[in-house]
Amino acid sequence: MIVHVASYDVAIGEGRFIVGLVTQEEEVISHGNVDLKFAYLGSKERPEPEKFGSSVTATFLAIPGEGPPQPPSTGPIVAPASEGRGVYSALVGFDRAGFWKVRASADIKEVGKLSGSASFEVLAEHEVPAPGDPAPRTENLTLASKDVPPTAIDSRAGSGDIPDPELHTTTIASSIARGRPTLVVFSTPTYCVSRFCGPVTDMVLGLARDYKDRAEFVHVEIWRDFEKGEINRAAAEWLQRGDDLREPWVFLIGGDGRVIARWDNVATREEIEPLLQMLPSRPA
Numbered sequence: 183m184i185v186h187v188a189s190y191d192v193a194i195g196e197g198r199f200i201v202g203l204v205t206q207e208e209e210v211i212s213h214g215n216v217d218l219k220f221a222y223l224g225s226k227e228r229p230e231p232e233k234f235g236s237s238v239t240a241t242f243l244a245i246p247g248e249g250p251p252q253p254p255s256t257g258p259i260v261a262p263a264s265e266g267r268g269v270y271s272a273l274v275g276f277d278r279a280g281f282w283k284v285r286a287s288a289d290i291k292e293v294g295k296l297s298g299s300a301s302f303e304v305l306a307e308h309e310v311p312a313p314g315d316p317a318p319r320t321e322n323l324t325l326a327s328k329d330v331p332p333t334a335i336d337s338r339a340g341s342g343d344i345p346d347p348e349l350h351t352t353t354i355a356s357s358i359a360r361g362r363p364t365l366v367v368f369s370t371p372t373y374c375v376s377r378f379c380g381p382v383t384d385m386v387l388g389l390a391r392d393y394k395d396r397a398e399f400v401h402v403e404i405w406r407d408f409e410k411g412e413i414n415r416a417a418a419e420w421l422q423r424g425d426d427l428r429e430p431w432v433f434l435i436g437g438d439g440r441v442i443a444r445w446d447n448v449a450t451r452e453e454i455e456p457l458l459q460m461l462p463s464r465p466a
Contacts, residue, residue: 183298190446193305196275212266214257216288223281240270246385279306317435319355322416337372349401358439363397369430370404396461
């Protein structure tokens with residue numbers, strides 16, 4: 183079994199950790215639960231022998247819009263990529279910066295027990311805004327922005343109208359100034375490397391229509407000009423660190439202007455909706 187660490191920004195402390203699993207034949211492992219164990223490997227200067235701790239249970243998260251969620255009893259299973267894309271998610275705490283290894287184990291229906299491992303780095307501090315951090319007061323592009331191509335506002339616009347106008351009416355800075363909770367999705371639906379941006383953006387749009395009385399909803403396009411390699415300033419303020427910028431990301435900002443929660447790579451309605459339901463409804 184091949185393990186792909188799908189988390190973008192892992193640091194000391196407790197947070198959401200996600201992995202993608204495939205067979206040696208590149209078939210997707212999906213649904214149900216799997217077990218994860220972690221071992222600290224030390225640093226480049228001072229490597230340590232791996233010693234795995236106790237296991238944690240990781241639950242499958244399907245890519246939004248790709249079929250109804252399956253109960254754990256139906257998986258894990260092997261499925262074609264067209265039917266089983268997603269990741270396994272667990273809440274994991276790391277106490278030291280350096281290199282770590284994750285070992286995933288799964289009892290797969292009609293296949294048997296498989297396992298695999300992958301190494302990754304844990305940072306001393308998060309590089310991308312994390313829960314509790316003040317949210318950058320960003321002046322992202324909106325429908326009211328002047329002298330910008332439509333694709334700089336949403337890469338799916340082409341030469342026509344901006345799609346999803348509900349996500350392009352306000353700036354992050356304005357929402358924070360008004361004390362409004364805000365759900366922000368950073369994505370480039372047309373140019374996304376992972377191909378998750380479109381489904382995640384569509385999922386946020388659905389939440390915007392259902393919870394417009396509880397929060398503001400914003401989409402920030404990554405590219406101002408994809409052909410020229412020019413990144414939108416708003417995306418860079420949040421996500422670019424050196425030459426690195428990965429997407430999609432979803433952030434929930436509280437009325438106090440601080441990040442409440444964040445979801446990298448694969449974000450699902452099932453994870454986000456309970457937090458929106460806890461927000462007070464805006465008076466009519």
